[in-house]
Amino acid sequence: MSWLQPIKPGKKPRIGLYSIGLKAYWEQFPGLRDRLIEYGHFIEKQMSAWGEVYNYGLVDTEGEGRRAGEWLNGQHVDIVFCHSATYSTSSTVLPVHQICKAPVVFLNLQPTERIQYDLSTTGEWLAHCGACPVPEFANAFNRAGIPFRVINGLLGLDYTPSISMTNEVTHQRKEAIRAWREIEEWCRAAAVPRNLQHSRFGFLGNTYSGMLDMYSDFTMIQAQTGLHVEVLEMCDLDRMLKEVTPQEVKAKMEQVLDMFQIRGDSPSDPIAKKPTDEQMAWSCKVAAAQEKLVRAFDLDALSYYYHGAPGGEYEKLQSGFIVGHSLLTARGIPCSGEGDLKTAVAMKICDLLGTGGSFSEIVVVDYIDETILLGHDGPFHIAISDGKPILRGMGLYHGKQGTGVSVEAKVRTGPVTTLNVTQTGDGRLKLISSEGESTNGPIMKIGNTQTPVKFPLQPDDYMTRWFAEAPTHHCAMSIGHNASLFEKVGVLLNVNHVKL
Incomplete structure (x- = not known):
């Protein structure tokens, strides 16, 4: 009904995003870095349905974490999602959020429902071990007095990357559906403080x-x-x-x-x-x-x-x-x-x-x-x-x-x-x-x-x-x-x- 067009369209939330990793892995396991970046782009595309997404990219050292925190501040983000793409030390992640005070949500989204145990290499495993560092992050953030939330589940791809040794088509699994419902709610909820602050x-x-x-x-x-x-x-x-x-x-x-x-x-x-x-x-x-x-x-x-x-x-x-x-x-x-x-x-x-x-x-x-x-x-x-x-x-x-x-x-x-x-x-x-x-x-x-x-x-x-x-x-x-x-x-x- 044309009469229902809003008089003042609402402001979209500004959503911060970055993925994490360990710099030492990149030379040891060729292709891993690009693979994780690809996952990050998928998350960015999905989130763009609910707001303006500012994706810093990969954070793999504590120095890069500080630069990411400053960059996210410059984008005036309302919420930050940290994609736990593989193992990373907590010293890499904590500086991001000591500098950028926006609320943080960790995304522990495994790309596959089950790895190929008989075929997997160390590099293949590292692309699926995002849960490994999350307890470490939780401990560090708790001791630093920084609130956080964690969303666990499957990444929800509708294709399998060519580098993968297993099936990564998981978008119809309940673990992916549930995780993305949570992500959507956080993105939509982030619009409320932004709009109220300008109301x-x-x-x-x-x-x-x-x-x-x-x-x-x-x-x-x-x-x-x-x-x-x-x-x-x-x-x-x-x-x-x-x-x-x-x-x-x-x-x-x-x-x-x-x-x-x-x-x-x-x-x-x-x-x-x-x-x-x-x-x-x-x-x-x-x-x-x-x-x-x-x-x-x-x-x-x-x-x-x-x-x-x-x-x-x-x-x-x-x-x-x-x-x-x-x-x-x-x-x-x-x-x-x-x-x-x-x-x-x-x-x-x-x-x-x-x-x-x-x-x-x-x-x-x-x-x-x-x-x-x-x-x-x-x-x-x-x-x-x-x-x-x-x-x-x-x-x-x-x-x-x-x-x-x-x-x-x-x-x-x-x-x-x-x-x-x-x-x-x-x-x-x-x-x-x-x-x-x-x-x-x-x-x-x-x-x-x-x-x-x-x-x-x-x-x-x-x-x-x-x-x-x-x-x-x-x-x-x-x-x-x-x-x-x-x-x-x-x-x-x-x-x-x-x-x-």
Whole structure:
């Protein structure tokens, strides 16, 4: 759908890569060096699907390690993969990461599933002994206080090099598939810190009065994520509203009619009715102003809420928020209601990873189906919707002032993961994720987003576990099972992650 083109395309992660070896081997075993370099080029090509890869090449002495560290710093890499291609001393590898402070992942990827025992030479064996030095690296890095991760498995070639004495076609083996899934997750996760460090999050209005879990220290948010918070006023949006032309309202109306269904009155709730022409026109005008605001302030996300005086101009302005903020969320500018900045971060993480990120909270528990309905009165991430979302005119916004158009929708059926960004008593951010299944169970027809989710635990047991982690009461809902991915984001942000 053309309307879903991102307003600001995300930045790709900058991925550092090098292979290691022992310089003494090259004269002793002709062809080994070139063979290992070829493996490195294969890894580089595979990784290029997920980011910009900067491959230093072969590091085989401690001096070369220092030069590699300086070079990787010069490329401003977000993560470094060390391909353990054969044996190398830890003194070769440690200097790389004493100089370059980017997170490091060791790749212990054996080229073959089994060597030819009767035919193998020492040189042939050395092309397959990448696991040998990894314990040595682990010991040295631990004593140096440098965190690391290791991925073990098969290299996953789809051909066998001419120099090889054994079969190296392993791309369909589970050990290769598993290893490359891990590599992909680390590469994708590395995009999150890079993008957050270059992000501008708008904070429009204030936080819903009394929601103590949602108050955030802007300095704390920037210190732990790198993002900048731009404080906005309603008069900024009002200024944009005055610049909206009839042509822009018409174009926005076309977008809304293409992306939403306009339904009649709710069969059950008297406050949820078919949107009037006036409500639709106003929502589209406000939506055009909201996009102008995002572009004028170069925003990457927005958290908003406004409690105006009854009957005031700004109360009327905020009554048109939900449709426009849903459109922005679908185009890579996540918008979180009620001034919940931390959930805006969660939604942005999900969106950067291509998994959605819809604004949610607990709606109700269905003890018959053993599901928990998660949703809100908006905004909704249209890109992960189960069909076209429905627009309903609301006679009132429950718990808030004003009236307007709201979104009734559910996330598509299948695997989902919730991501909660909360704050602990010591001021640290914490990620909480839960994997479940979105079901085709019924939802209410009240103009709110709702998705029935079945978690592995019975609802009461699940909620007991969840509430014990002291979450913010909002979360972002993403499609797919992404807990492993979110865990890696936490590692790269130096933020604790808990999987329920």
